Amino acid sequence: MIQNTDVNLLNAQNKVETTADNRQAITEQQVLIAGGGHVGLSFALLLANHGIASTLIEKNRYPTISPNDDRNRSHYLDSRNTALSRRTVQIYQEIGLWDKLQSHACRIDSVQISEQGSFGRAQLNKAEEKVESFGQVMENAWLGRELLLAAQQAPLITLIDNANVSAVTQKADGVTLSFSHYGEEKTEQQLQGSVLVACDGRDSTVRQLLDIGTTTYDYQQTAIVGVVETDKPHEHVAIERFSPAGPLAVLPLTDPDGDGNNEYQNGYRRSVVWVCPKGEETRYLEDDAHFLQTLQHAFGQRAGTFVAAGRRGAYPLTRVLADKQADGRCVIMGNAAHTLHPVAGQGFNLCMRDAHVLAQMMSAQVLKGADIGDPTLLKRYEKARLSDQKRVIRFCDAVVHGFTHPNPVIKLARNAALVAFDKLPNIKPLVATYAMGLKS
Numbered sequence: 001m002i003q004n005t006d007v008n009l010l011n012a013q014n015k016v017e018t019t020a021d022n023r024q025a026i027t028e029q030q031v032l033i034a035g036g037g038h039v040g041l042s043f044a045l046l047l048a049n050h051g052i053a054s055t056l057i058e059k060n061r062y063p064t065i066s067p068n069d070d071r072n073r074s075h076y077l078d079s080r081n082t083a084l085s086r087r088t089v090q091i092y093q094e095i096g097l098w099d100k101l102q103s104h105a106c107r108i109d110s111v112q113i114s115e116q117g118s119f120g121r122a123q124l125n126k127a128e129e130k131v132e133s134f135g136q137v138m139e140n141a142w143l144g145r146e147l148l149l150a151a152q153q154a155p156l157i158t159l160i161d162n163a164n165v166s167a168v169t170q171k172a173d174g175v176t177l178s179f180s181h182y183g184e185e186k187t188e189q190q191l192q193g194s195v196l197v198a199c200d201g202r203d204s205t206v207r208q209l210l211d212i213g214t215t216t217y218d219y220q221q222t223a224i225v226g227v228v229e230t231d232k233p234h235e236h237v238a239i240e241r242f243s244p245a246g247p248l249a250v251l252p253l254t255d256p257d258g259d260g261n262n263e264y265q266n267g268y269r270r271s272v273v274w275v276c277p278k279g280e281e282t283r284y285l286e287d288d289a290h291f292l293q294t295l296q297h298a299f300g301q302r303a304g305t306f307v308a309a310g311r312r313g314a315y316p317l318t319r320v321l322a323d324k325q326a327d328g329r330c331v332i333m334g335n336a337a338h339t340l341h342p343v344a345g346q347g348f349n350l351c352m353r354d355a356h357v358l359a360q361m362m363s364a365q366v367l368k369g370a371d372i373g374d375p376t377l378l379k380r381y382e383k384a385r386l387s388d389q390k391r392v393i394r395f396c397d398a399v400v401h402g403f404t405h406p407n408p409v410i411k412l413a414r415n416a417a418l419v420a421f422d423k424l425p426n427i428k429p430l431v432a433t434y435a436m437g438l439k440s
């Protein structure tokens, strides 16, 4: 989407002037969002659902998307898929977006966990756990498309794309965001708001401008991500398999609808996340036969025969945790706050729970007639979210380190743990509840 910044600024003011009196106080308290990826867009939509206006600054140029043309999926040339937890689905239901998303979401009815060359295995079934599903697998491209369409259509959201954040200035009563806008010519612009929420990703510019440090850990691994076809239907089973080369997740996918040129057969399409040691990614990316053989070797016939692989992407894996998430009138959110290992499919779901809580706290503040960017409110938000965040970070690391440790004694222990997990009656429902994001 090509937008003229001046027009957007004018629109933001018009919204304040033309909305009903009881909404005026709300819209006057402008929320600035830096970064319009999935978290930034979702947060803007959550705020809009509470009647709170926001202006979002995104570095990339958004494409022009027609609601009637579902081939144009998003601004992401992204082969990734995201496992959305039950809680994330509930949040999208709450803001009325799930109806649009669900045509491209594939239910997870059961989860199988096992280790290559070992006896331990565990299985979670939706019937046993008495749930509708464990979550939904969604193409990132479709999620991006629908979030962008919804944000473009929301009167309370102003999108400014092609704009790179360059400075943040905080005062007692507000925050000023400076950015370079790359329109026909480059211009320097400023926006004032009550609060700034940084959703600008792992290498967050705002975090750096605020001089907030990070604790980082390089896993020395790369995630290879893509779509494959198997000769056996997925039957809505998610398979998590640990191999000596790294963890591997194979998730069920919907079929692409549409134009009759489908390269994948009905129900045989799956998303793969393969984690390999850093430096070994080139062959997995470039050589289809090698990639398929590796999957086959790691999986045996659990998913059937791997017959075709689509284009793959590589993501170097580093855990990045911001030293703080609230600083004056600024909040650090999404990957900018915590970038996690994708092994357990928790990162985005955690961000959505953060975004949901902050939007609720801001809404309550507005209803009291109080300042939406009050630093004490933002500190309360940070405190409220820490225990859920720490639990998820610990869980992801335990899975990564526990399952990649080559020591035979540890291997035996983890297999015994998998067997115990499968047999003990009270553990599975608890783990399932956490994995679905229903408990924090």
Ligand SMILES: Cc1cc2nc3c(=O)[nH]c(=O)nc-3n(C[C@H](O)[C@H](O)[C@H](O)COP(=O)(O)OP(=O)(O)OC[C@H]3O[C@@H](n4cnc5c(N)ncnc54)[C@H](O)[C@@H]3O)c2cc1C
Binding pocket: 034, 035, 036, 037, 038, 039, 040, 057, 058, 059, 060, 080, 081, 082, 083, 084, 163, 164, 165, 166, 199, 200, 201, 202, 204, 205, 206, 223, 225, 273, 315, 333, 334, 335, 336, 342, 344, 345, 346, 347, 348, 349, 350, 351
């Ligand atoms: C291989 C892989 C698989 C994953 N699978 C799952 C899964 O199954 N389930 C799950 O829950 N999570 C998963 N995740 C995690 C999930 O992808 C992330 O949590 C999520 O993408 C974070 O989104 P974000 O919007 O915070 O960051 P980003 O997607 O990085 O978006 C940041 C945005 O900010 C913009 N930006 C950056 N700098 C500036 C600037 N200076 N000015 C303006 N804008 C700027 C960028 O252009 C971008 O649009 C996975 C991650 C990986 C790597």
